[in-house]
Amino acid sequence: MSELDPRLAAIAGLIPFGSRVADIGTDHALLPVSLVKTGRASLVVATDLNEKPYQTALHHVLEAGVNGQVEVRRGDGLEPLRPGEVDVVVIAGMGGNTMAGVLERSPEVLAGVTRLVLQPMSDPGDLRLWLVHSGWRLADEELVRDDGKFYIIIAAEPGEEPCRDGFMLEIGPVLLEKCSPYLVEYLEKIKGDYQRVLSGLARSRSDEAMDKAIALTSRLARITEVISRCRQGAV
Numbered sequence: 001m002s003e004l005d006p007r008l009a010a011i012a013g014l015i016p017f018g019s020r021v022a023d024i025g026t027d028h029a030l031l032p033v034s035l036v037k038t039g040r041a042s043l044v045v046a047t048d049l050n051e052k053p054y055q056t057a058l059h060h061v062l063e064a065g066v067n068g069q070v071e072v073r074r075g076d077g078l079e080p081l082r083p084g085e086v087d088v089v090v091i092a093g094m095g096g097n098t099m100a101g102v103l104e105r106s107p108e109v110l111a112g113v114t115r116l117v118l119q120p121m122s123d124p125g126d127l128r129l130w131l132v133h134s135g136w137r138l139a140d141e142e143l144v145r146d147d148g149k150f151y152i153i154i155a156a157e158p159g160e161e162p163c164r165d166g167f168m169l170e171i172g173p174v175l176l177e178k179c180s181p182y183l184v185e186y187l188e189k190i191k192g193d194y195q196r197v198l199s200g201l202a203r204s205r206s207d208e209a210m211d212k213a214i215a216l217t218s219r220l221a222r223i224t225e226v227i228s229r230c231r232q233g234a235v
Ligand SMILES: C[S@@+](CC[C@H](N)C(=O)[O-])C[C@H]1O[C@@H](n2cnc3c(N)ncnc32)[C@H](O)[C@@H]1O
Pocket: 024, 025, 026, 027, 028, 047, 048, 049, 050, 053, 075, 076, 077, 078, 091, 092, 093, 094, 102
């Protein structure tokens, strides 16, 4: 796994050894090549919607000599997959709502999948909400910091998620439970985002802005309390 950056290495770490994996939106195919070389995956279907990344992936897979174990296909979301073909679906580097849309469109492929490993670039709370309302439980999460940026990686498995609290789903119930080393910094960043949105809303007099401000003020109080408990190591 040594050639992977911390984000991709953390994604790989959430894939059970020997899995049959699909990497949706693979681009460079760095992850599939590493997964088969390290034995994490017995085979990978690597897909991409666009011609240029599809060609880049094909080239990298051939160059790495793993074309017997990594098949590159071009197509939208899970559409290039046949039901029952893979155990684990990875989607990394897209927005959380785009990922939810991709998953929503292919229930017949998802029916045979035992784990999703998702690394949303935005809106992780919306993605968690979609997961828990679509028959997935939050099995594990990682918080990675690389080059000054935070990355969240969510592993979900079929089942009932006990957490249904919108605020907790926004910040990540598993991240809180695991108390990652970067958790306080990450929560402070979210708190800063809440404060910025609140000061924008304060300039508006509309009823909608008032309602949003009330909801956000409550979230601000909750996140302040969570940060204080994290600092005391009492989460
Ligand atoms: C930012 S790159 C992420 C690459 C890689 N997964 C990673 O995390 O390093 C996003 C890739 O997703 C592809 N993509 C975007 N929408 C897609 C879709 N609906 N289905 C398949 N691939 C898609 C893009 O062409 C692009 O190569």
